[in-house]
Amino acid sequence: MNRRDAEKRARELRREIQHHDHLYHVLDAPEISDAQYDRLFRELREIEEVHPDLVTPDSPTQRVGGAPQTEFGAVRHSIPMLSLDNAFSVEEVREFDARVKRGLALAEDAAVDYVAEPKIDGLAIELVYEKGVFVRGSTRGDGTTGEDVTPNLRTVKTIPLRLRGDELPALLEVRGEVYFEKAKFADLNRAQEEAGKAPFANPRNAAAGSLRQLDVHVTASRPLRFFAYAIGSAEGIAFERHREMLDRFSAFGFHVNPLARDCHGIENVVVAYRNLHEKRESLPYEIDGMVIKVDRVDQQRRLGMKSRSPRWALAFKFEPIEATTVVDDILVQVGRAGVLTPVAAIEPVRVGGVEVSRATLHNQDEVTRKDVRIGDTVLVHRAGDVIPEVEKVVDPDRRGRGERFCMPEKCPVCGSGIVKIEDEVAHRCVNAACPAQVKERIRHFASKRAMDVEHLGDKTVEQLVERGFVKDVADLYALRKEQLVELELFGEKSADNLLAAIEKSKKTTLSRLLHGLGIRHVGEVTAKVLARAFPTVAAIEAASVDDLQRVREVGPELAAAIRQFFDEPLNRELVRRLEKVGLEIAPEERPAGGALEGKTFVFTGTLAMKREDAKALVESQGGHASGSVSAKTEYVVAGEDAGSKLDKAKKLGVKILTEAEFLELVKKAEASS
Ligand SMILES: [Zn+2]
Known part of the structure; x- marks a missing residue:
């Protein structure tokens, strides 16, 4: 491409990308798939790499940021930005x-x-x-x-x-x-x-x-x-x-x-x-x-x-959502990554229409800074759906206050050593098998917005872990009725209910599973983003930091956290075991209307493109990629050395495409959507 054409194309791409950014981020009504968007974006970036002088300040590529700054400059507002009464x-x-x-x-x-x-x-x-x-x-x-x-x-x-x-x-x-x-x-x-x-x-x-x-x-x-x-x-x-x-x-x-x-x-x-x-x-x-x-x-x-x-x-x-109450005790909770969080047990009080009996103190530094002690009267603040927190001590000069709070030296749950990594404020229990951590991971996995296992209450999780029936989330799928009826308050019926609920949870979506794994930074929304970009957990596991960052909305922090999770051998083993329990992972729900909606593709033989990429293309248009050929298969895409699947497709009369024909089909589908 000569420079003139490049300049023209870059301008077109910029307009197009800006248009789709607006549809996606402001109007929440995207018209193209993430894969299509990524292709536009990549094309623009490639042009700008060849012709750096064509980069404009309003180019969407400039959103990703450049070299770190050393300080913020000062800007004088042409008209002062006033405050309000x-x-x-x-x-x-x-x-x-x-x-x-x-x-x-x-x-x-x-x-x-x-x-x-x-x-x-x-x-x-x-x-x-x-x-x-x-x-x-x-x-x-x-x-x-x-x-x-x-x-x-x-x-x-x-x-x-x-x-x-x-x-x-x-x-x-x-x-x-x-x-x-x-x-x-x-x-x-x-x-x-x-x-x-x-x-x-x-x-x-x-x-x-x-x-x-x-x-x-x-x-x-x-x-x-x-x-x-x-x-x-x-x-x-x-x-x-x-x-x-x-x-x-x-x-x-x-x-x-x-x-x-x-x-x-x-x-x-x-x-x-x-x-x-x-x-x-x-x-x-x-x-x-x-x-x-x-x-x-x-x-x-x-x-x-x-x-x-x-x-x-x-x-x-609005009235501030705050109330004063008394600290009865300071407890230490252990989270699913082992972080110890001091929590104030407070006299129950209503804050913004909700009764509250716990308020977080975040970490040792916060407790020290606020100097909260047992018996103090404190101001508790609740912001939206966030856990209430202790804002400050109301009577710091009270005589005869209790001892200053100090983080325990051993985990209050498993007795293991506690570490505090330099530059971190958190204290952690180092024992990954700590029952408190295991319980939290299981609770999270089973929660409504993750794998949604009904009838698995906190008390049940506690007993399952304490009796050693469940050491990680994959163990849930190996539970037997004989074990469950041993639990307190568990009869035949509740055991059957729980087993049925666990069975039911096997029918799930990739985003629910990803969310349930508890990867750092991967909440419900991020899990959906990933599930739309990758066909399986294994594909995410195989993705490099660069691959991950190619997904719109995945930044370096998130990509690194995902990589870190899968680099841990225990996590990889857990995923392998989950794959074996027979989860039925439905394709991710996506905006309807792709031109390949409802069509099933099977890939076989060696393709020039990565298998995941091929699947992502199909899915970006509402289609579905499957591993085996059946009468429901719409197309078989056959690369070199295609074997039995190709034979079966011929037998069933399924339409067979070369890789080039497949790409042509996707292109047409994209043009029509
Ligand atoms: Zn512990």
Whole structure:
């Protein structure tokens, strides 16, 4: 390809990839398979490798990050990023409305148009677009000067590197919130704890910690998201209403919070607040209140601002989900990777509508820092679905306090030695056969979102491990009825129920199995990503770090964790044993509509391409790859030295393809989907 053609093709590819990024990340409605996307991406990367001068700052290849930075530069905001006044009661909100009306010289009973938006608990940032291209991004900092985190923000997939559309303003500064979803936050913290690193206190800290990374690859591996909601400087574009601005942002390719409500008059704002409060727990991200903004921009201007906050907006905060209670005891729990977690047993107390009797203290460093002791009165904080944590001691000067907490020297469960690796905050029990670890691994494996083994409660797991019937998850499938009836509170019927449930769990999906294995960083969502990219556990096991990273959404941290898991001989042996128990792994559910939907392919003989890749191609179009030929087989793809399978296909009259014909077929399927 000559340079001119390369430049043209690179431009096409960029547009195409940006379009699919938008469909996938912002609209959540992908139109092509991951495999097709990867091919576009790879083609672009290859062109840019041959012609480095063709790399543009808005190229999707720039999302993956470059060399580590040494420090963050300073960025002065052209218009200060103000903070908002807070209100905690409906009265205060009505007072705000009254002030707005006085400021606008409106009658007391006039109704002002407001827009009410969820207040995301994340990190405020500013993005600068020149002629539609993302050129600079910074944190809020002190409001006047923030940190330059441009390369980090490039990795956030919901931030467009180029605005969509043809009429693009000369300058547009978009402001909004970078945030972490609750489920991803929980996954991250679990991984942090297992890696012996300090967990993040809340999703906001996780977002800030992930964005402010000198090594951009770390940021790229964290699933940060972005909501746009405000504007800084702009040239060549203006809005009459806040709502109009949100709509334009959306058209430019930003995520705008769909829960933003138009409210005519303050009483509608109050209703919107109550509705939002009810939704709070069920939202995938943390919110700590609602932001109320005057909709009309001319009114905003007339109202103006005070020293540090605008007069036309207000943060209506939810009550904090906190409560005070007394620490009865400090226990030490052992997790499935052996990490010891100190946990406060507290006098039961209601926090945000839920009764809580345990609160985590995370690790020794945290306990030392907060100096929590038995008998102390503490403030307990609960954030969303996350385990409640002890925030601080309320009465640190109380006389006659108990002893300082100190991590035990031996595992409280198995008595093995405890290690603390340098640079890690976690203490660990080194015994992989520690019953506490085994129990946790089995509980996790059997949990609803993993292998979903019904009738296997905590008490049962405990007894199975204590009696030595089960030493790892594969042992579950070797349980016999004679063993089960020996358990406390177990009759014939409950034994039969459990055996039937274990049998039933054999019919599963690859993502459930992967999730159940408890690989670090591989939560439910990641397991699905992997299961769509690889046909079997064995294929993942065989994949190099590079192979793994070729999958969209798999970063270096995750790839390394997967490799580490399979490099451990005990884990490989476990997988071999699981393969032998007769699991029936159904193909992963995928967006319907592939052109090969429902068609079964069998590969035989030596192919030029890797077998896994061939399978992935079939599956990317909704088809299915099988190991044996039957009347249900649609196609047999025969390479060199094809043997009995080819004979059988001929006998059954199954259509036989060469590798080239197969690729042609897939190409056609992709073109039609
Ligand atoms: Zn132990």
